[in-house]
Every structure is written in structure tokens, then in C-alpha cells.
Amino acid sequence: MTQANNSIPITPTDGTTVATHTPTGVKEYQVFIRARADGHLLDTVGTYYVSALALTRAANRNHFGIMNYPNSNILIEVENVSGWIEAVGTATGVFPGYQLFRITSMSGGTIIASADIQRKDTASPDPSSGFAAMRTNFTVFGLASEALSCLSIPEEEASSASSTKTMFFDKRWANQPILLSTGEGICVRQGAVTGAGAGPVVSFEMIFKILT
Amino acid sequence: MSRVNSNVPTTVGAGASVATHLISGNDYQTIIFAGPDGYLQGLGDMYVITALAIPMTTPPKDFLALINQPNSNVILKVHAINSWSEQTTGIPGTPRGIRVFRCTSASDGDTIANSVIPSLNNAAGPVAPGVGASRASASGTTGLTITGGATEPLVVGAINTEEAGGGGLPSKIFRALGEPMLLSTGQGLTMRTDSTALGLASVSGTIWFEVVP
Numbered sequence: 001m002t003q004a005n006n007s008i009p010i011t012p013t014d015g016t017t018v019a020t021h022t023p024t025g026v027k028e029y030q031v032f033i034r035a036r037a038d039g040h041l042l043d044t045v046g047t048y049y050v051s052a053l054a055l056t057r058a059a060n061r062n063h064f065g066i067m068n069y070p071n072s073n074i075l076i077e078v079e080n081v082s083g084w085i086e087a088v089g090t091a092t093g094v095f096p097g098y099q100l101f102r103i104t105s106m107s108g109g110t111i112i113a114s115a116d117i118q119r120k121d122t123a124s125p126d127p128s129s130g131f132a133a134m135r136t137n138f139t140v141f142g143l144a145s146e147a148l149s150c151l152s153i154p155e156e157e158a159s160s161a162s163s164t165k166t167m168f169f170d171k172r173w174a175n176q177p178i179l180l181s182t183g184e185g186i187c188v189r190q191g192a193v194t195g196a197g198a199g200p201v202v203s204f205e206m207i208f209k210i211l212t
Numbered sequence: 213m214s215r216v217n218s219n220v221p222t223t224v225g226a227g228a229s230v231a232t233h234l235i236s237g238n239d240y241q242t243i244i245f246a247g248p249d250g251y252l253q254g255l256g257d258m259y260v261i262t263a264l265a266i267p268m269t270t271p272p273k274d275f276l277a278l279i280n281q282p283n284s285n286v287i288l289k290v291h292a293i294n295s296w297s298e299q300t301t302g303i304p305g306t307p308r309g310i311r312v313f314r315c316t317s318a319s320d321g322d323t324i325a326n327s328v329i330p331s332l333n334n335a336a337g338p339v340a341p342g343v344g345a346s347r348a349s350a351s352g353t354t355g356l357t358i359t360g361g362a363t364e365p366l367v368v369g370a371i372n373t374e375e376a377g378g379g380g381l382p383s384k385i386f387r388a389l390g391e392p393m394l395l396s397t398g399q400g401l402t403m404r405t406d407s408t409a410l411g412l413a414s415v416s417g418t419i420w421f422e423v424v425p
Contacts (some may be wrong), residue, residue, distance in 0.1 A: 019238040033233050033240045037252040041233065041242065095380025097265060097298035097416070102330060148330040150262050150416065152298040154380030164381060173292035173387065174258045174420050179333040191264075193300050 038211070045209045046124030047079070048117050052135035052188075054086050054201040057096070059194045064135045064204040065106050065187030068180040072130020073212065077177035078186060080207040081168040085155050089199025095152040096193035098202075100168045103185045104142025109134040127210055130182070135204075140187050148178065148186065155200045177209070249424065256422040257336035258291070259329050263347035263403070265298045265414040266355075268308075272407050273355035275348040276417045277318035279400035284342020285425070289392035290401060292420040293385040297373050297413050307372045309406035310385055310415070316360025316398060321346040340423050342397070358402050366393065366401070373413035385417075392422065 019031045034042040052064035068076045081100055112133040114126040127133075149168045168188065171177040178186065188204050195202075232239040245253045263276035280288045295310045324345040327338045339345075348355040369385035385403075386393070395401065403417045 017238055019235070019240040031240060032243045035231070035242045035244050037244055037254045039231070039244075094299050094301060094375060095297065096300070099264075102334075144330060145328045146324065146330050147262055147264075148260060148332075150264055150418065151294070151382050152296050152380045152416070154375065156375040156380075166380075166382060174256075174332060174422070175291065175388075175390075176254045176256060176258060176332060179335070181334060184334060191298065193298070 040211070045211060047120040047207060047209050048124070048127065049119065049205065049207055050112055050117055050133045051203065051205040053203045055136060055203065057190060057195045057200065057202050058137070059190060059192050061190045062106070062109070062138050062140050062187050063190060063202065064206070065103065065138070065140065065185055066133045066180070066206060066208065067103075067106055067131070067185035068182055069130045069132065070183040072128060072182050074128055074130055074182075075211040076131070076180035077209040077211065078169065078180065078206065079171045079177045079209065081149070081188065081204070082165045083151075083153050083168065083188065083202060083204045084165045085153055085200045086203055087155070087200040089197065091155050091195075091197030091199045094193065094196045095154045096195045097150060097152045097191035098168070099147035099189050099191060100149040101147055101187055101189055102144040103140040103187050104183060106134050106138050106140045106185060106187060109138025110136045128212070131210065153202060155195055251424065256289075256424070258332040258420065258422050259339055260418055260420050261324055261329055261345040261347070262416070262418045264350070264416050266348050266350055266416065267353070268405060268413050268415055269353045270355070271405050273348060273405045274318065274358050274402045275355055275405065275415060276419060277315065277321070277346050277356050277358065277400060277402040278395070278419050278421060279317055279344040280395040280397055281342045281344055282398045284340060284397050286340045286342060287424045288343065288395035289388075289422040289424060290386070290395065290419060291388040291392045291422060293367070293403070293417065294382050295369060295371050295385050295403065295415065295417045296382040297371050297380060298416055299373065299375065299380070299413055303373060303375070303413060306374060307370045308408060310369050310371055310383065310417070311365040311404045311406065312367045312385060313358075313365050313402050313404060314362040315358045315400045315402045318344070318346050318356045318358055318400065318402060320357040321348050321355070343423060356402065361402065371415065
């Protein structure tokens with residue numbers, strides 16, 4: 001939690017001019033650029049996207065996660081985590097719960113190669129070696145006792161709900177993202193219910209930023 | 213990503229400068245937004261409490277409560293509240309109401325220890341000692357005992373328990389959209405089901421809140 005800690009008496013003598021804009025017929029307005037609280041100019045931090053598609057459901061299974069490894073020298077901001085069902089057969093619907101947990105490490109799943117991680121701006125660099133994204137039934141360590149977010153995912157094909165993204169987290173809820181410092185990660189974990197039938201498979205996506 | 217690349221000197225040799233970004237010879241002053249209390253936006257100490265798959269017996273049932281206890285010396289800002297149902301079998305379900313009431317205290321449930329309440333930023337540390345969170349027992353038939361409950365709800369919504377009718381979709385009970393609910397010392401919130409039993413269904417809820425010194 002941080003408060004502003006300075007005042008700004010300005011002596012404009014460095015030779016440059018202050019950026020202004022003068023709409024036709026009206027007064028001159030100073031033009032500002034917004035910055036984030038950490039000083040990065042707004043909308044200049046690279047945004048990345050990873051997904052885990054059509055996974056087999058199982059009780060208490062870890063499906064999808066990302067890690068900021070120790071000594072990575074990066075900070076990860078998770079902006080959105082969502083999940084949904086992609087059914088390949090009918091199922092008598094239930095809606096099992098899924099949880100988003102903090103973790104400290106993960107292993108045994110399928111790593112998504114850094115070069116394959118999608119980004120909004122292709123000029124954004126590959127995620128560093130201190131970052132990993134993993135999917136498909138892996139082992140986690142340091143699982144928190146309380147979930148960071150939880151929701152259910154509808155499976156009933158007779159309901160349009162089954163094709164709707166279920167949002168576990170969105171930064172707009174709290175006006176800030178989930179922060180993953182070095183040695184911290186998160187994973188989506190299925191609850192104690194497997195779900196109904198063999199038809200539905202479950203998918204997830206995550207949107208995040210990496211700060212160096 | 214970019215940070216400011218220029219600056220305007222401040223007065224009288226303080227050594228400090230005003231943050232600007234230089235583009236084509238023009239200095240753009242760069243600003244960071246703060247709330248009306250002076251705290252920078254986007255750096256709050258934000259936490260979340262959860263009640264999962266609470267059986268819908270003995271309605272109305274208070275199933276999740278957040279209390280800012282007297283003398284806590286903090287203010288709580290509630291930014292978002294969700295509710296949904298998790299079911300292990302199909303049931304003839306109907307949409308059921310979820311209400312959020314102001315209250316002053318909650319008891320008879322399972323306390324959520326401040327040390328395990330998750331934060332969006334672990335650097336924020338555990339929730340302040342004067343904040344209390346509790347939820348109805350997942351194995352019990354009765355809910356929380358609420359005192360000082362308001363007559364009228366503060367916000368309401370509904371969840372659907374019918375699997376063929378949209379059941380399982382989360383209900384966005386509350387979104388602050390820039391103006392959170394404020395809980396001063398001695399004030400709290402409780403999530404409560406309506407007066408009709410939900411059969412075999414369960415109810416779940418989360419409250420996202422910020423602790424402000």
C-alpha cells in the first residue's frame with residue numbers, strides 16, 4: 001500500500017517544451033501520459049496468453065498452472081483465468097467445482113515452450129527461463145490451504161451454460177492483478193468431483209503480464 | 213515496456229525531478245492515479261474469502277461473513293462478491309435468491325484464520341488482526357448466527373441449481389466498478405440464501421476485499 005510522497009514545484013528551464021494540445025477555437029490543454037503505480041507507462045507491458053485445451057477430468061487433478069521460479073528476476077501479473085467445457089458426447093449434467101490455488105512449484109506435466117506462448121504484441125520477448133507454464137495432470141508443491149478463487153463449470157449439454165466461459169479471476173474485480181513474485185505460482189485444480197459421463201473435457205486459459 | 217525517459221527539474225536544489233516522457237522534443241508529464249484517500253491505485257492489500265459447497269438446508273442460511281471488528285483500526289473495501297452452485301448429481305432445480313446484508317457480528321461457523329486468507333499479493337502479509345471471516349460448516353445443517361443484521365439487503369442476486377437451465381454459472385452478486393462497499397469498524401457483511409430450500413443443491417460464495425489502514 002503506497003501513498004504519493006512528493007510535491008512538484010517545477011522550474012521549466014531545460015530547453016524542451018511541455019506537451020500540449022489546442023483544440024480548434026478553445027484553450028491550450030496540457031497532455032499527460034498515464035503510468036502504472038510502479039512507473040511503467042500504461043499499456044506498454046507485454047501481455048501473454050496460454051491455454052490448456054480438452055483435458056480429461058478427474059477429481060483433485062491439477063490441470064493448468066504457471067510458475068515464477070526463484071531467482072528469475074521477473075514479476076508476473078495474472079489478469080484473467082477462465083475455464084469451460086468442450087464436450088465430445090452428451091452428459092447428464094452436473095457442475096463440479098474447480099479452484100485456483102497458489103503453489104510454490106510444479107512438475108510432471110506438459111511444459112508449454114516459451115516460444116509458443118502467445119502474446120498480444122509479437123514484439124514482446126519470449127518469457128524468460130525463470131518462467132514456466134504447464135498443463136495436463138501434474139504434481140504441485142506448496143499448495144495453499146485456502147483457494148485464491150473458486151467456481152463451478154457447467155457440463156450439461158442441454159444448457160447453454162456449458163459453452164460459456166467461467167471466469168475464475170479477472171483483474172477488473174479488484175482493480176489489480178494476482179501478483180506472482182519469485183518462487184510463487186498458481187494452478188487450477190479440480191475439486192473432489194470427477195464430473196458426469198465420458199463426453200465432456202475441460203479447458204482453461206490464462207492472461208498475464210511479465211515485468212522485468 | 214517503457215518507463216519515463218525524461219524529466220523536468222524541481223526547484224531549489226532538492227535533486228528531485230518531475231516524471232516526464234520525452235517524445236519529439238516535447239515533455240509529456242507522466243501521472244499516476246490515486247484514490248481520494250491518497251493511496252495509489254492498483255497497489256491495495258486485496259484478499260479473498262470463500263465458502264465452498266455449503267448444503268442448502270434450513271433456509272435462510274447465512275453461509276459466509278466478513279466482519280471488521282471494533283477497534284481494528286482498518287477500513288475494509290469490498291470490491292466483488294460471487295455466488296454459484298456445485299452439484300454432484302442432476303436435480304430438479306430452480307433459481308434461488310442470494311442476498312447480502314450488513315451485520316455487526318457472526319458466530320457458530322468455521323472461522324477462516326487470518327493467516328490462511330489468500331492475498332492477490334503475498335507481500336501484503338496476513339490479514340490485519342481486527343478482521344474476522346467465517347463460513348457455515350460444510351457438514352452442518354445450520355448456518356452462521358448473525359447479530360445486528362440489517363432489515364433490507366445491501367445487494368442481491370440469484371443462482372440457478374437446474375443443470376439443464378444454466379445451472380452452475382457463477383452469479384456476479386456485486387462489482388464495485390470503482391466504488392466499493394465500505395465496512396468501518398464494527399461493521400460486517402453476510403451472504404444469505406433465500407427462504408426456500410434448494411433440495412440437494414449446494415451454495416458457494418466468495419468475497420473480494422481490500423484492507424486499508
